[in-house]
Amino acid sequence: MTMPTLTLISHPLCPFVQRAAIVLIEKQLPFHRINVDLGDKPAWFLAISPTGKVPLLQVQEADGAEEILFESVAICEYLQETQPGPSLYPDDPLTRAKHRAWIEFGSATLGEAWGYLNARDQPSADLKAASFKDKLAQLEKALGPGPYFAGEAFGMVDAVFAPIFRYFAVLQTDSTESLFADFPRGNAWRKALSARASVIAAVSADYPALFQAHLRRQQALLMETV
Structure with a gap:
């Protein structure tokens, strides 16, 4: 069967794009990547994105038929269900459902981390830090011996949380590192994710500089200590 041509429409800093990129790399799928300026969205992008957001995955079949997928979870599920390579979900239906619930939890965790x-x-920083630590406490109870969320196998939950933890790997200030001090399993998990080849390759080499530049533009309090 001929593989479709895959194009990931992206933004260099978007954590939801990173989810899809990690899955593409884990599945060892060739893909093109096109970055768009979300501050000045081109007309062609708005014409194909129902939400005006990234990621989008353009799927072009050998016969020329083309589809556009939007929303990171939908993209990741499509890749999981249709493409070869290692499964990123457990086989057991109950455990698989639990993993999907933790993926939803990941989106909420991302919101607290971003705030x-x-x-x-x-x-404001103290309030959001407390909320983020509440999420870490829940994760600490769910994590096993590692190195990944479900043990030895890297899975979809890992792909969702890796972009969140990447933020903190970029900054590594005393205040950011202290957030993880009470969560040894979570701390070990984030370090294992940061070393994963797919996680590293999901962003460009200039990601740290781009992210710090974003925080400076936002006048983020954290940048006073970086």
């Missing part, structure tokens, strides 16, 4: 990282004042 903390972009906070412009100490009260």
Whole structure:
């Protein structure tokens, strides 16, 4: 069977794009990548993106038929279900459902992390830090011996959380590192994810500089200590 041509429509900093990129790399799938400026969205992008957001996955079949997928979870599920390579979900239906629930939890965790990282004042940062640590505490209870969420096998939950933890690997200030001090399993997990080849390759080499530049533009409080 001829493989479709895959194009990931992207933004260099988007954590949801990273989910899809990680899955593509884990599945060892060749793909093209096109970055768009979300501050000045081109007309062609708005014409194919129902939400005006990334990621999009353009799927072009050998016969010329083309489809556009949007929303990162839908893209990742499509790749999981249709493409060869290692499965990123457990076989057991109940365990698989639990993993999908933790993926939803990952989106909520991302929101708390983003709020903390972009906070412009100490009260806001403290509030978001506490909320983020509450999420880490829940994860600590769910994690096993590692190195990944479900043990030895890298899975979809890992692909979802790796972009969140990448933020903190880029900054590594005393305040960001202290968030993980009470969570040894979570801390070991994030370090294992940061060393995974697919996670490393999901962003460009200039990602740290781009992310720090974003925080400076936002006048984020954290940048005073970086």
